[in-house]
Amino acid sequence: MSKPDPPPRVRFAPSPTGSLxxxxxxxxLFNWLFARGRNGVFVLRIExxxxxRSREDLTREIISxxxxxxxxxxxxxVYQSRRGGLYLPPAERLLEEGLAxxxxxxxxxxxxxxxxxxxxxxxxxxxxxxxxxxxGGELKDIVLIKSDGSPAYNFACAVxxxxxxxxxxxRGDDHLPNTPKQLLLYRALGWNPPVFAHLPxxxxxxxxxxxxxxxxxxxxxxxxxxxxxDALANYLALLGWSPGGDREIMSRDQLVEEFxxxxxxxxxxxxxxxxxxxxxxxxxxETGPEELARRLRPLLAETEWETVSPGKLEAxxxxxxxxxxxLADFPDQAGFFRExxxxxxxxxxxxxxxxxxxxxxxxxxxxxxxxxxxxTRENLEDSLRAVIAxxxxxxxxxxxxxxxxxxxRKDSPGIFEIILLLGRETTRERLDRARExxxxxx
Numbered sequence: 106m107s108k109p110d111p112p113p114r115v116r117f118a119p120s121p122t123g124s125l126x127x128x129x130x131x132x133x134l135f136n137w138l139f140a141r142g143r144n145g146v147f148v149l150r151i152e153x154x155x156x157x158r159s160r161e162d163l164t165r166e167i168i169s170x171x172x173x174x175x176x177x178x179x180x181x182x183v184y185q186s187r188r189g190g191l192y193l194p195p196a197e198r199l200l201e202e203g204l205a206x207x208x209x210x211x212x213x214x215x216x217x218x219x220x221x222x223x224x225x226x227x228x229x230x231x232x233x234x235x236x237x238x239x240x241g242g243e244l245k246d247i248v249l250i251k252s253d254g255s256p257a258y259n260f261a262c263a264v265x266x267x268x269x270x271x272x273x274x275x276r277g278d279d280h281l282p283n284t285p286k287q288l289l290l291y292r293a294l295g296w297n298p299p300v301f302a303h304l305p306x307x308x309x310x311x312x313x314x315x316x317x318x319x320x321x322x323x324x325x326x327x328x329x330x331x332x333x334x335d336a337l338a339n340y341l342a343l344l345g346w347s348p349g350g351d352r353e354i355m356s357r358d359q360l361v362e363e364f365x366x367x368x369x370x371x372x373x374x375x376x377x378x379x380x381x382x383x384x385x386x387x388x389x390x391e392t393g394p395e396e397l398a399r400r401l402r403p404l405l406a407e408t409e410w411e412t413v414s415p416g417k418l419e420a421x422x423x424x425x426x427x428x429x430x431x432l433a434d435f436p437d438q439a440g441f442f443r444e445x446x447x448x449x450x451x452x453x454x455x456x457x458x459x460x461x462x463x464x465x466x467x468x469x470x471x472x473x474x475x476x477x478x479x480x481t482r483e484n485l486e487d488s489l490r491a492v493i494a495x496x497x498x499x500x501x502x503x504x505x506x507x508x509x510x511x512x513x514r515k516d517s518p519g520i521f522e523i524i525l526l527l528g529r530e531t532t533r534e535r536l537d538r539a540r541e542x543x544x545x546x547x
Contacts, residue, residue, distance in 0.1 A: 116149070125171070146180060152185045195264060227288055229298075231301050389426055449509065
């Protein structure tokens with residue numbers, strides 16, 4: 106009987122030269138799912154050896170966005186820039202063994218260390234793409250240590266992966282050209298290479314590589330657009346991977362249990378913003394008001410909603426939750442709950458305020474609201490339905506004009522719930538203003 110594979114050690118290694126985009130986030134997610142489903146270790150490594158382009162604020166942003174997405178790491182962050190002492194010894198060993206050489210000095214007298222590459226084919230098996238052969242004629246000598254003393258990307262990557270005990274390198278297929286170079290470095294140093302798995306590209310709807318012109322691409326942008334982290338994680342998991350069947354809404358635990366590299370597609374995945382928005386709406390419907398309010402608060406900073414009490418915010422969310430596709434929809438959808446005057450939708454006015462008796466109906470609705478004692482939903486409904494019965498009209502003949510008066514819109518949540526949340530005073534003020542508007546605009 107063969108022994109089970111030991112728990113894997115994987116890593117996500119972003120460079121802090123830009124915001125974390127969906128391609129990188131999906132790579133991080135696939136590594137996280139692979140580790141969590143096999144009792145493995147997920148390492149976060151910050152590849153910040155590019156001294157000119159790496160930025161500390163972007164490092165903080167990347168770490169923050171990974172946390173927001175719900176991807177926790179077991180080791181790290183490991184900063185490549187703080188591991189300088191690890192790279193020179195293996196480079197010097199390759200020099201001593203005659204496998205590497207020093208370049209000619211630059212104008213400042215500095216030299217680089219370069220691995221000598223023999224013209225032989227490189228053959229390896231990728232867990233996604235299968236067997237791959239790279240002609241030796243395509244490979245040039247590989248820089249190990251640059252003339253400024255910093256490690257070159259491929260060398261630092263190979264040394265770090267070996268030192269950290271990485272067993273599986275799961276990354277985007279834009280790194281495929283780096284793999285044969287890193288395999289040569291492993292061979293020269295006598296190290297066992299990790300298993301490589303390269304993920305297909307993410308494309309826009311026009312089949313071009315996903316970019317800002319296709320809409321939001323960074324995690325920060327999606328968070329600010331009101332996308333829930335669980336919804337984004339669910340959607341990203343299905344970009345280039347399928348659990349089988351027609352399943353789409355999957356919990357974090359289900360994704361962990363079912364994810365495997367064997368089901369990762371070789372075909373490029375197409376990012377569909379509408380599909381993500383639909384999925385986000387489903388997650389909003391399944392999330393409680395308290396959690397939605399917590400997620401929403403940062404988006405309401407420096408707006409009129411910033412000082413609204415937690416209780417009222419949760420109450421408004423309870424009414425609107427099924428109407429929201431993203432949290433960013435909230436200020437517009439909930440606008441009529443703010444104090445002060447509201448704007449009337451011309452279409453709603455034309456449709457529901459065109460009858461000759463609308464002013465009288467609204468006046469009687471005002472009296473009914475005043476008469477509801479105590480001010481409960483049951484009493485409000487009884488009082489308003491008494492108006493309907495007394496006038497011998499359909500319910501819509503009262504409810505729709507009343508809806509426009511209180512919200513300015515054709516559609517809204519339940520009218521009784523709206524009145525209760527607005528309160529008697531605000532309801533009375535809006536009905537008075539609606540009647541004034543109709544008197545001036547018969």
